[in-house]
Amino acid sequence: MQQVFxxxxxxxxxxxxxxxGCHHGTxxxxxxxxxxxxxxxxxxxxxxxxxxxxxxxxxxxxxVVEAPHGRAPAVATGVKRARPESFVFTYQGDGDxxxxxxxxxxxxxxxxxDITVLFVNNTTYGMTGGQMAPTTLVGQKTxxxxxxxxxxxxxxxxxxxxxxxxxxxxxxxxxxxxxxxxNLMDAKKQIREAFDYQVQGKGFSFVEVLSACPTNWGAKPxxxxxxxxEEMIPYFPLGVFKKEEAA
Amino acid sequence: MSKRLFVKGNEAAAMGAxxxxxxxxxxxxxxxxxxxxxxxxxxxxxxxxxxxxxxxxIGAINMLLGASACGARAMTxxxxxxxxxxxxxxxxxxxxxxxxxxxxxxxxxxxxxGIDASQSDYFQSVKGGGHxxxxxxxxxxxxxxxxxDLTMHAFDLADLYRTPVMVLGDxxxxxxxxxxxxxxxxxxxxxxxEWAVRGKQGGEQRVVKSLxxxxxxxxxxxxxxxxxxxxxxxxxxxxxxxxxxxxxLLVVAFGSVSxxxxxxxxxxxxxxxxxxxxxxxxxxxxxxxxxxxAAGKAGRVLVIELNxxxxxxxxxxxxxxxxxxxxxxxPPGAASLPSPEELFEVIRTRCQA
Numbered sequence: 001m002q003q004v005f006x007x008x009x010x011x012x013x014x015x016x017x018x019x020x021g022c023h024h025g026t027x028x029x030x031x032x033x034x035x036x037x038x039x040x041x042x043x044x045x046x047x048x049x050x051x052x053x054x055x056x057x058x059x060x061x062x063x064v065v066e067a068p069h070g071r072a073p074a075v076a077t078g079v080k081r082a083r084p085e086s087f088v089f090t091y092q093g094d095g096d097x098x099x100x101x102x103x104x105x106x107x108x109x110x111x112x113x114d115i116t117v118l119f120v121n122n123t124t125y126g127m128t129g130g131q132m133a134p135t136t137l138v139g140q141k142t143x144x145x146x147x148x149x150x151x152x153x154x155x156x157x158x159x160x161x162x163x164x165x166x167x168x169x170x171x172x173x174x175x176x177x178x179x180x181x182x183n184l185m186d187a188k189k190q191i192r193e194a195f196d197y198q199v200q201g202k203g204f205s206f207v208e209v210l211s212a213c214p215t216n217w218g219a220k221p222x223x224x225x226x227x228x229x230e231e232m233i234p235y236f237p238l239g240v241f242k243k244e245e246a247a
Numbered sequence: 248m249s250k251r252l253f254v255k256g257n258e259a260a261a262m263g264a265x266x267x268x269x270x271x272x273x274x275x276x277x278x279x280x281x282x283x284x285x286x287x288x289x290x291x292x293x294x295x296x297x298x299x300x301x302x303x304x305i306g307a308i309n310m311l312l313g314a315s316a317c318g319a320r321a322m323t324x325x326x327x328x329x330x331x332x333x334x335x336x337x338x339x340x341x342x343x344x345x346x347x348x349x350x351x352x353x354x355x356x357x358x359x360x361g362i363d364a365s366q367s368d369y370f371q372s373v374k375g376g377g378h379x380x381x382x383x384x385x386x387x388x389x390x391x392x393x394x395x396d397l398t399m400h401a402f403d404l405a406d407l408y409r410t411p412v413m414v415l416g417d418x419x420x421x422x423x424x425x426x427x428x429x430x431x432x433x434x435x436x437x438x439x440x441e442w443a444v445r446g447k448q449g450g451e452q453r454v455v456k457s458l459x460x461x462x463x464x465x466x467x468x469x470x471x472x473x474x475x476x477x478x479x480x481x482x483x484x485x486x487x488x489x490x491x492x493x494x495x496l497l498v499v500a501f502g503s504v505s506x507x508x509x510x511x512x513x514x515x516x517x518x519x520x521x522x523x524x525x526x527x528x529x530x531x532x533x534x535x536x537x538x539x540x541a542a543g544k545a546g547r548v549l550v551i552e553l554n555x556x557x558x559x560x561x562x563x564x565x566x567x568x569x570x571x572x573x574x575x576x577x578p579p580g581a582a583s584l585p586s587p588e589e590l591f592e593v594i595r596t597r598c599q600a
Contacts, residue, residue, distance in 0.1 A: 042448050042449075043447075054458060064452075064453075065456075066458060068335055074305070074306040075313035075316070078310035078317075081297040082297075082313070083446075104307070107306060108302070180557070
């Protein structure tokens with residue numbers, strides 16, 4: 001019988017530790033599929049960040065360096081400069097990338113480092129128990145914004161995909177979601193596109209993935225998926241914000 | 248005859264790094280060490296290496312972490328406030344057992360302080376510096392020649408023990424010009440870097456990390472690190488003694504102030520005083536055994552530092568109860584560097600006490 005579907009080679013045959021309804025597992029799969037597609041698993045060095053995704057070396061069958069909180073783009077810079085033949089990606093959450101690591105992401109992007117950054121935006125600090133993140137929506141209640149995020153005191157959520165698209169070194173910047181089959185198929189396409197930029201050596205590529213955190217949102221998985229459609233996407237629009245054509 | 252150059256200490260350190268095979272440098276401008284990135288930004292591209300002026304000290308140390316995780320010889324340099332910012336990365340490198348060389352041409356503090364010669368970063372350098380209870384090897388050159396030689400040595404030690412190594416100087420050793428004989432790197436057997444990430448390339452997965460959550464894992468990891476530090480203490484102590492064999496007062500000083508102390512000791516000898524000099528070259532590991540021996544013979548020790556008393560604690564810990572330890576220090580700042588004559592007076596007073 002012909003096999004039509006299988007676990008990506010780049011993904012280990014293990015259970016994840018993620019909560020029910022969390023999107024990390026789905027996003028991991030899409031990333032692994034993209035690695036398989038380009039046949040880069042054996043030359044990939046992943047850079048793990050601090051947060052729920054720190055264990056990515058437990059799930060991806062690739063070499064991994066664990067970075068300090070927010071520093072993954074700087075670590076990836078060192079990796080790529082020392083081993084330019086490697087395929088290098090970081091996988092970071094919103095607290096990691098858009099708060100404590102803003103300097104590192106902006107300057108790695110601006111230098112046009114030939115790496116790919118997967119940015120998982122679930123509007124909260126998941127690992128530490130659901131505190132307010134730089135992407136927390138205005139009015140959203142978290143464990144450190146018990147009255148809801150107040151724009152006058154906490155500022156507005158940061159739209160990283162659009163922000164980075166402004167920078168000269170960025171070749172590709174997109175925002176996707178995995179809350180519906182249609183969005184998931186598009187996410188798969190854009191992650192593949194981002195990887196293609198690096199495979200071809202065309203510069204820095206960035207994909208923001210809107211993601212559910214049912215545990216910290218206090219929502220069931222289906223309600224969490226619905227929240228992405230109803231609350232997140234209106235503020236964080238899906239789309240491609242930068243797509244530099246080949247020089 | 249090998250060639251002799253007339254260069255600054257900072258340039259000598261950069262040249263030593265290149266001779267040691269370092270091809271990756273990541274740094275951020277700060278006085279008084281900027282000659283190092285300036286030299287390497289010029290030289291590394293010619294050698295097929297990479298120079299990055301990072302967005303921050305934190306960026307620089309983490310680029311070093313990444314390059315080092317790939318097995319490359321890489322370094323960064325900075326000065327005191329910048330080194331404070333790098334401590335997070337140094338702790339992660341120590342925890343992940345990554346080699347790497349960090350040059351600290353230290354300034355005077357605390358805070359923004361000043362750019363004068365200072366040894367106020369002794370504690371920060373030798374006691375761990377960042378969080379988590381680790382140690383790094385610390386080498387303290389006192390000449391332009393040693394800036395070159397010890398930087399070269401630092402790369403071998405880093406690879407041998409899989410640890411960050413700091414070369415600790417100040418504006419005196421960094422900015423002064425002296426003769427330098429740029430000797431070739433001595434051959435040394437070093438273990439293959441079978442831990443370095445490379446992309447699996449058909450082999451086993453390699454992971455460079457400092458997170459250990461399994462039962463007993465982190466404790467075992469810390470005992471493993473501790474055992475390495477014990478091995479360094481046994482094998483890697485370097486110190487220098489001058490006229491210590493018949494001394495009844497032993498001056499202990501490291502780095503820049505040891506040069507001034509050396510002249511003061513010579514003045515004391517001219518005056519007929521039996522004074523010797525002991526200079527720790529490695530600050531971690533601290534040369535406890537050699538110092539205890541020399542101090543025990545002399546019976547009296549005078550510790551001189553460019554701070555209000557830091558290394559003196561380590562001296563007291565190792566010389567034992569029979570030895571009288573006194574201290575003379577000058578906190579850093581403009582016009583605070585003691586002259587040889589001032590130190591001679593301190594020595595003379597101690598000898599008469």
